[in-house]
Amino acid sequence: MTAPTPRRRLRHRIPTSLRRHWKLPVAFIAFVAIVATAFGAIRVRPYITGDPTIISSEITQNVAGTVDLFDTSATHELSLEIGDAEYDDMISAYEKDGDKEWVVADVVIDGTRIDDVGVRLKGNSTLRGLQGEGFDQAQGPPGMEGTVQVDPEDPTSLPLLIRFDEYVDGRAYQGMTELSVRPGSPVINEAMALSLTAETDQPTQRYAYTVYSVNDSATATRLVLEHPDEQYANSLFDSPGYLYKADASSRFEYVGDDQSDYADQFEEINAADSGTLQPIISFLKWMDSADDAEFDAHLADWVDVESFARYVATQNLLVNFDDMAGPGQNYYLWYDLDTKKLSVVSWDLNMAMQGDTSAGPDDSISMMGGMGPGGRPQGMADATPPEGMPQAMPPGMPGGESRGPGGGNTLKTRFLDSDAFTEIYHRVYQELSEQIYGNGLALEVLDEVAASMPTSDGLTAEALQESVDSMRSWIGERTQAQVQWIQPR
Known part of the structure; x- marks a missing residue:
């Protein structure tokens, strides 16, 4: 079985809006040339508020490889070769200042060698163990199933981002400029959540399980995801649009009209040089001033409400406490240039499908069923936390010191609190x-995921089967809890 993929058509090799608006970039280039001639050394700082085009970096060297990376019928292998000096530089930079520096490495994917790729650390909370905090929130506190422990002495334990065009312009692997190597093993929950999102016709990312090693180390089983880049953004939907990634520290609130004030909140994926933060700023400005009546009456003018309801319902059904409202602020925003509306693309689902199975559509999803004062599980405010769980949550976790308890997102909160959208949300949820x-899709996907997962030095067949059985049990409990919401048609 081949993993479900976003729509990708031949015509998307040239971005849609570039084909439609080719005169605009040409005119802009001519304008820049005239300005350069006229003003010489004088610096001109343009402030662009429109959205004239989407311009992708051109792929001039597409490494084909030997087999489709996302073909789940094949066993995939991925190995990295990083020099000792480069590796030490990467680790020490993060330990010192939290910087994620690119270093040069070589990679071999399914037998195809690619030299001089860029590699850097990936993630936020996952990496805190490198700075001595001793806690990883990527899979939860120690003691929870699937807990990830990062160790600089074990390079295979680290979450990494691989960039094929960091040192060689225009290079890609099977049309992708970036791959994300996820931490932990076997993380069945994340693969399940990705597959179920795709199976319900929602945008997501493709993935593959690989037998993974670094510098001829013992092998580990690792999940590898396509990392949203310009090509991903320009081929994910049939219509043209802009893709934005929310930063882990983003607040999703209006802070003024100056686009530079949002630079540390949203990253522009496919129009980084076009000044296209304006759609988000305009929406946040409207939402900031909209009272409840205005919000109810006109949210659909700004947001694809049906799509958003499906996103919110899916995160609840998958019991993902770290979605757009979670401490990691894990989501992308898509602005459709045809409809002029925003929608949400899910990202980083490694907290899904391992929490409380009893949650209903109107229950808040949070770690261990919800957090009480001080970051302790509800009902435990005056009790001792479970063994291995810290007395107080570190920054970024619910109850921590980062952006406030549990993150939060105004759009999601107001949407769920509004009676105007209760009917559509409950319909979509059901x-x-x-x-x-109800139809057994989750169990079918589990069988497919299990069949695609290779064993390795770090993952025995027995350990793999134990994880599969645990997920099967979780699905059974979640299905039973959903009986009241699953109505035969």
Whole structure:
């Protein structure tokens, strides 16, 4: 079985909007040339508020490889070769200042060698163990199933981002400029959540399990994801648009009209030089001033409400506490240039499908069923936390010192609190509940995921089967809890 993929058509090799608006970039280039001639050394700082085009970096060297990386019928292998000096530089930079520096490395994917790729650390909370905090929130506190422990002495334990064009312009691997190597093994929950999102016709990312090693180390089983880049953004939907990634420290609130004030909150994926933060700023400005009546009456003018309802319902059904409202602020925003509306693309689902199975559509999803004062589980405010769980949550976790308890997102909160959207949300929730759990889709996907997962030095067949059985049990409990929401048609 081949993993579900976003729509990718031949015509998307040239971005849609560039084909439609080719005169605009040409005119802009001519303007820049005239300005350079007229003003010489004088620096001109343009402030662009429009969205004239989407311009992608051209792929001039597409490494084909030997087999489709996302073909789940094949066993995939990925190995990295990083020099000792480069590796030490990468680790020490993060330990000192939290910097994620690119270093040069070589990679071999399914037998195809690619020299001089860029590699850097990837993630935020996952990496805190490198700075001596001793806690990893990527999979939860120590003691929770699937806990990830990062160790600089074990390079295979680190979450990494591989960039094929960091040192060689225009290079890609099977049309991708970036791959994300996820931490932990076997992280069945993340693969399940990615597959179920795709199976319910929602945008997501492709993935593959690989037998993974670094510098001829013992092998580990690792999940590898396509990392959203310009090509991903320009081929994910049929219509043209802009893709933005929310930063882990983003607040999703209006802070003024100056685009530079949002530079540390949203990253522009496919129009980084076009000044296209304006759609987000305009929406946040409207939402900041909209009272409840205005929000109810006109949210659909700004947001694809049906799509958003499906996103929110899916995160609940998958019991993902670290979605757009979670401490990691894990989401992308898509602005459709045809409809002029925003929608949400899910990202980083490694906290999904391992929490409380009893949550209903109107329950808040949070770690261990919800947090009480001080970051302790509800009902435990005056009790001792479970063994291995810290007395107080570190920054970034619910109850921590970062952006406030549990993150939060105004759009999601107001949407769920509004009676105007209760009907559509409950309708979508019931449909997805029936599709994912009532019709047995989750169990079918589990069988497919398990069949695609290779064993390795770090993952025995027995350990793999134990994880599969645990997930099967979780799905059974979640399905039983959904009986009241699954109504036969």
